[in-house]
Amino acid sequence: MTVTIDQSDVDELIPTDHVSLSEPPAGKEATIEYLLDLLVDAGRVDDRDAALTALLAREEETTTGVGKGIGIPHAKTDAVSRPSVAFVRSEDGVDFGSMDGEPATLLFMILVPESGAEDHLSILSSLSRALMHDEVREDLHAAEDAEAVRDTLKEAVA
Numbered sequence: 001m002t003v004t005i006d007q008s009d010v011d012e013l014i015p016t017d018h019v020s021l022s023e024p025p026a027g028k029e030a031t032i033e034y035l036l037d038l039l040v041d042a043g044r045v046d047d048r049d050a051a052l053t054a055l056l057a058r059e060e061e062t063t064t065g066v067g068k069g070i071g072i073p074h075a076k077t078d079a080v081s082r083p084s085v086a087f088v089r090s091e092d093g094v095d096f097g098s099m100d101g102e103p104a105t106l107l108f109m110i111l112v113p114e115s116g117a118e119d120h121l122s123i124l125s126s127l128s129r130a131l132m133h134d135e136v137r138e139d140l141h142a143a144e145d146a147e148a149v150r151d152t153l154k155e156a157v158a
Contacts, residue, residue: 007154014085016146035109038086051079065098074110083112130156
């Protein structure tokens with residue numbers, strides 16, 4: 001059985017203060033720190049250094065560039081007390097080493113507590129499935145504000 005997230009989960013996982021429509025830094029590690037700081041500023045991260053270490057360790061294992069212009073850096077860490085997602089988009093794209101060689105222009109960060117393996121998998125799989133649809137990616141690129149990003153995600157996981 002596949003566990004999925006639903007519309008009500010989106011509000012909890014990615015409130016509008018977890019969304020940035022500003023251009024992120026060009027490098028992968030700098031972009032990861034940029035996304036992490038959205039969650040730090042929102043009060044979702046208890047230990048920034050530990051979270052960053054977990055994220056970078058995950059990047060060392062295998063790329064989080066999934067193709068189609070999508071990057072999803074993610075980690076399980078006790079540096080967070082509840083599952084959280086951050087989002088930024090990039091006009092220029094950031095090299096996340098994806099299989100198709102395309103830079104990531106839609107970037108999501110997923111952080112879940114160490115004990116949240118099921119949450120981690122359900123968020124990652126729901127998000128990945130939604131982002132395979134051209135229309136969802138186009139709507140995220142066209143979104144004019146954080147509410148539009150969240151509304152697109154809510155509709156996509158419904």
